[in-house]
Amino acid sequence: MLAAIADRIRSKSYELPLSRDYVRHWGLKEAIRELVQNALDSESPFEYAFADGQLFITSRFARLEASTLVLGSTSKADRADAIGSFGEGYKIALLVLTRNGYDVKVWNGNKQWVPEFRHSDQFDAEVLCINETPAHRQNQGVEFVVSGLTEEDETEIRSMCLRMQPPMSDVIGTKYGHILPSRPGKLYVGTLFVCDTDLTYGYDILPEHLQLERDRQTVSGWDLKQVSKNAWIDTGRLDEVAEKIEAGIPDVEYVEYGSTELVREACYRLFQQKHPGAIAVQSQEELNSLVKQGMTNTVVVRGAYYSQVANSTSYKQQVSHVVAIQTPKAALEEWYRDNKKYMSRLPAASFKELVKRADGWRNK
Known part of the structure; x- marks a missing residue:
């Protein structure tokens, strides 16, 4: 009796100005993602377990102060490596899970x-309330317990977190995060699923290298293609990178907005392997113009691949003398301009006819 009275005295209820219908488009996966995200951002090792329709997410060295229930309050705002920086995550997760009928408990130190x-x-x-009572059990840190999960729920939850999936054997590590050949088009940030993309490969980007939009389900297309390009360059597999640039895959499309001389030289080597001694142009019109001038070893190269080949040091050295080659007609016209004052009328007329005939001549 006295213990029950003491519990009631120590109990509290925090009213949050959040209605039941807040973020109506969110479901189980989005809510659990927020809880996992907080656990990953904490100073504790990430721990989770599924058992008997329950999910346990534990942060052993964490503690949630009542002040964190205030919207906008967060301990992560100044951390570039933290995924969540808006201060709403776990509160909204509790709202969504409760709205969808899941039983949720938070063991928070000596409180529940x-x-x-x-x-x-x-x-x-009607608003969300957090009821606080003494915890009659030993707790280390913070543990979220979500009950009432089905097998389908567990599968859905595992799909949004790489930490909850079997390891992949083909992951490519970079300083920007991981390239995931086994997850084509999938984007993860800090191991958490964000969205599907039009990229050829999947990526798990470190949070400090890619800013999420406020809904944490979208990113800037420009930022994503910049970081995917940078990740491939960072692999050091430059010949492979050159092949991907030539193929025009979107992952390296933005290489023309930021590259290295090593990448440009790799593209030049690939171009020379396929077209020895050729001149690269961007359009059929350019090709026709050069062929007309006698430069028949000319190849149309488009997009980022052209920018890399044409701006490589080796290519510039190669074409520096080629572009100076005159067509037979141009050479004859130049000679005529320099020497016509020494020619009589008849030879001059004959030479003009020769110049006209030279219009179809080609350099070897």
Whole structure:
């Protein structure tokens, strides 16, 4: 009896100005992602377990102060390596899970938090409340326990976190994160799924290298293609990178907005292997113009591949003398301009006819 009275005295209820319908488009996967994200961002090792329809997410050295229930409050705002930096994550997760009928408990040090929806006299509306009671068990840090999960729920949850999936054997590591050939088009940030993309490969980008939009389900296309390009360059597999640039895959499309001389030289080597001694142009019109001037070993190269080949040091050295070659007609016209004052009328007329005939001549 006395223990129950003491528990009631120490119990509290925190009303949050969050209605039941807040983020109506969110479901189980989005809510669990927020809880996992907080665990990953904490100073504790990431621990989780599925058992008997329950998910346990534990941060052994963490503690949630009541002040973190205030919207906008966070301990991660100044950390570039933290995925979440808006301060709303776990509160919204509790709201969504409760709204969808899952039983949720938070073991927080010597306290237990349980969310529920309740009418608020202060707001005259139904809002999310966090009920705090003493925890009659030993707790290390913070543990979120979500109950009522089905096998399908577990599969859905595992799909959004690489830490919950079997390891992949073909992962390519870079300083920007990991390239995931086995997850084509999938984008993860800090091991958490963000969205599907039009990229050829999958990526797990470190949070400090890719800023998520506020909904944490979208990113800037420009930023994504910049970091995917940088990741491939960082692999050091420059011949492979050159092949991907030539193939025009979107992952390296933005190489023309930031590259290295080593990448450009790799593209030049690939170009020379396929077209020894050739001149690279960007259009059929350019090709026709050069062929007309006698430069028949000319190849149309488009997009980022052209920018890399044409701007490589080796290519510039190769074509420096080629572009100076005159067509037979141009050479004859230049000679005529320099010497016509020494020619009589008849030879001059004959030479003009020769110049006209030279219009179809080609350099070997």
